[in-house]
Amino acid sequence: MPVTPARSVESAAAVPQASIPVMTVIRRGLSRRCPRCGDGAVLKGYLTRLPSCDACGEDLSHISADDGPAWATLMVVGHVLAPFLIILGRDERIPVWMAIAVLAAMMLAGVWWCLPRFKGLFIALIWRTGATGKDPFTHPAHQDAESHNRGDG
Numbered sequence: 736m737p738v739t740p741a742r743s744v745e746s747a748a749a750v751p752q753a754s755i756p757v758m759t760v761i762r763r764g765l766s767r768r769c770p771r772c773g774d775g776a777v778l779k780g781y782l783t784r785l786p787s788c789d790a791c792g793e794d795l796s797h798i799s800a801d802d803g804p805a806w807a808t809l810m811v812v813g814h815v816l817a818p819f820l821i822i823l824g825r826d827e828r829i830p831v832w833m834a835i836a837v838l839a840a841m842m843l844a845g846v847w848w849c850l851p852r853f854k855g856l857f858i859a860l861i862w863r864t865g866a867t868g869k870d871p872f873t874h875p876a877h878q879d880a881e882s883h884n885r886g887d888g
């Protein structure tokens with residue numbers, strides 16, 4: 736097991752997230768690694784998000800990927816399988832049961848492979864952009880609406 740030098744973890748924690756290139760964050764996300772340091776894992780097991788990076792301690796508890804990874808997985812796996820669906824479905828030499836079995840196996844393998852990687856990607860992109868969706872009430876437009884509603888009430 737590789738030992739991470741303490742130097743890189745300390746320097747990683749000092750780097751502002753906006754200064755880390757988006758492509759680096761995307762690469763770290765797809766490999767299910769911490770978007771800040773690239774060393775620690777962001778997922779425990781198959782899909783459970785860790786509350787913080789186990790290498791640099793970056794707080795990830797406020798980040799929720801929600802349905803994003805499932806959406807991205809469907810987009811990719813669905814489009815990759817679409818031609819096979821047409822080919823296997825139109826070829827009369829291939830029994831229907833075999834076409835269904837082959838397509839189901841390809842779909843399951845694609846989903847199994849894509850889902851955790853897209854979850855890492857969404858966590859990394861949300862971390863990089865700060866788009867956690869947790870602070871809608873601090874938006875100036877929403878504050879105006881709130882004060883307007885209070886004045887009416």
Ligand SMILES: [Zn+2]
Pocket residue numbers: 769770771772773774775788789790791792793
């Ligand atoms: Zn980290």
